[in-house]
Amino acid sequence: MRYPVGIQNFEKLRKDKFLYVDKTKLIYRLVDEGQYYFLSRPRRFGKSLLISTLEAYFSGKKELFEGLAIYDLEHDWLEYPILHIDLNTANFRESGSLYAILNDYLCNWEKKYGMSESETTLALRFKGVVERAAQKKGRNVVILVDEYDKHILQTFHDKELQENYRNELKAFYSVLKTQDKYIRFAFLTGVTKFGKVSVFSDLNNLMDISMDSRFISICGITEKELKANFKEGIAELSDATGKTEEETLEELRINYDGYHFKSGSIGIYNPYSVLNTMSKLEYDTYWFETGTPTFLVELLKLHHYELENLTKEQISADVINSVDSMSTNPIPMIYQSGYLTIKGYDERFKKYRLGFPNKEVEEGFLNFLLPLYTSAGNNSPFMVDEFVQDVESGNPERFMQRMKAFFADTSYQVVGNAELYFQNAMYLVFKIMGFYTQVERPTSDGRIDAVIQTPDYIYIIECKLDSTADEALRQINDSNYAAPFAMDKRRIYKIGVNFSSQTRGVEQWVIE
Structure with a gap:
């Protein structure tokens, strides 16, 4: 073809x-x-x-x-x-x-x-x-x-x-x-x-x-069109990757499907990424790599946006459907640019719920954000494989040493608002790790919590700003964060971390 x-x-x-x-x-x-x-x-x-x-x-x-x-x-x-x-x-x-x-x-x-x-x-x-x-x-x-x-x-x-x-x-x-x-x-x-x-x-x-x-489908590719027009390509891609055709369709769906331009509408596949994948017989972030969203990141930083809200946004139809260059809300621009899409609709309040359309966009966007929100990529590159290997091998001490090195020598220009900086940086770290391990992040009132699960270990992490690591660990125990895993046979590590706005990095940690 x-x-x-x-x-x-x-x-x-x-x-x-x-x-x-x-x-x-x-x-x-x-x-x-x-x-x-x-x-x-x-x-x-x-x-x-x-x-x-x-x-x-x-x-x-x-x-x-x-x-x-x-x-x-x-x-x-x-x-x-x-x-x-x-x-x-x-x-x-x-x-x-x-x-x-x-x-x-x-x-x-x-x-x-x-x-x-x-x-x-x-x-x-x-x-x-x-x-x-x-x-x-x-x-x-x-x-x-x-x-x-x-x-x-x-x-x-x-x-x-x-x-x-x-x-x-x-x-x-x-x-x-x-x-x-x-x-x-x-x-x-x-x-x-x-x-x-x-x-x-x-x-x-x-x-x-x-x-x-x-x-809705006048641009892009529907799943029905994918199966009807790319039969030969799907078979070739299956052979090249050593997977069944059903597994190949699922991989294509995870990576490139998920665009919804109206609530309740069929999902649309990114045509550029699908064509490249079929042509080269390998998966990659083809669409994302054709244009870096630097301008959108500047908007996020300009308006002191909390990155965790990217997948929680609820926005009205009149806002989502029109961009005003004087607005302080960066989300309509990010949605219309294709980095977010419609995930649901609240009929009662007439609000759209937004989120990332697929793995290609989410992983690409978060990896692009990380060096722009931290020193990663300069003095302390974030090597996700090393972090994942630490948690999978049951080595929380080495994990935290890497984390400290990651935040070392971060400039004041990058940090800005220390609390928001730390929230956004940790959100990105855990989200990117979540592509390779199971990471959950219940958060409230500016706290940064994370639960990382591997086949053998569970890590419960509580982070504080300008407090103490002991206080963070005390909160894990007092709030009984480990209760959901009481019957779990995996080994549980509780990690309390304190982040210092003065040193702009991880000041201390304690592991139980």
């Missing part, structure tokens, strides 16, 4: 006989039932391929769709004038870059459809192009915009430049409303849906299908 890894052009994909998961039934419904749309999906999720497929469809290229659902649904196969804007490649951190790229598109369209001397602004020129294209071709125009929000994401901390871009695009996109009589179809995609700083504050005729149950 030929897997279209990185291929976003529908015509190339079809002509070169790459695998294509047929989305054309949904595309036909999209075109048949509406006119103006917006879709938000994480990066590398198939948005550009969807735009390219729409472009081929509206170009009347019937031969490219032979064997697909839309081939028999569409009878006319008309060719429309298409204005396709791709904002993927530009560097918007440089002032004037947005004008340059829009001007380039307009110049090319004006060569094709003509221009007027009176059209001196981007908006007037776009308006004129739309009208002349429709009149010259005898059919209304199709407008496709890929990654409309790229300029906002790249300039999130530059409010002045963002305001300039907003004013340019506000007038430019207004054509979608004022030239309605000349427009057959318009489709905008992006990673995020911005509220107050973008097109959506004024362009209210767009239908947002990001959480529309009819089109």
Whole structure:
């Protein structure tokens, strides 16, 4: 099988006989039932391929769709004038870059459809192009915009430049409303849906299908599609990894499934990771490694976010569905970027519960966070295998020595708020260890507790800040934390730890 890894052009994909998961039934419904749309999906999720497929469809290229659902649904196969804007490649951190790229598109369209001397602004020129294209071709125009929000994401901390871009695009996109009589179809995609700083504050005729149950699977791969389209690949992957096909399907599900863009909807597999896995016949964090979430981590640290809440977040629909660059809540941006997904919905209070979609995202995100929240990666790298070997071999003393070395020489710049720093750092350590051992972390009132279980040992850990290790151990005993394991035959270790804000590290520990 030929897997279209990185291929976003529908015509190339079809002509070169790459695998294509047929989305054309949904595309036909999209075109048949509406006119103006917006879709938000994480990066590398198939948005550009969807735009390219729409472009081929509206170009009347019937031969490219032979064997697909839309081939028999569409009878006319008309060719429309298409204005396709791709904002993927530009560097918007440089002032004037947005004008340059829009001007380039307009110049090319004006060569094709003509221009007027009176059209001196981007908006007037776009308006004129739309009208002349429709009149010259005898059919209304199709407008496709890929990654409309790229300029906002790249300039999130530059409010002045963002305001300039907003004013340019506000007038430019207004054509979608004022030239309605000349427009057959318009489709905008992006990673995020911005509220107050973008097109959506004024362009209210767009239908947002990001959480529309009819089109949930228009990007990405469902389990049904995985089994139907990747039979050969699943068999090859099973042979390569020495597992049964059922075990292979479960491994794929754990690593790459789990995206829910509406409560109660089917799970969606990350297409980029699935294609890479099938192509290379090995599992890896393919999607995560294509873009590091440094910007999102900066938001978390800027707003002093408690990382443990990442998997406990409950958020209302109006917040989850729109991002405001002035907001102090980093979660909507993290959700829309694909690092969190919908895990449940509280009908009574109209709140969504969020969490990590799958193992690839959770493990990748936590490992990426660790060196940015601690000194790990610099003076004291976190070697999870060494920590796990310590607990599996029943050596809590060596485990704590490693922990002390891990926190040694942490800078004040990293620490900031000592209590929050320690909470976040310990959360990351135990969560990452949890991928290899069973770690539970009941927490309350700022305490850091952990229960680590292996086949032979149980570790109950209580941490204090600017107190004593004895006090931490006393709390374990006074609160009878070991009670649930009274009948367990495994050896139990109780570890009290004190963390010092003055030394910014583990000051002392006691083991019972």
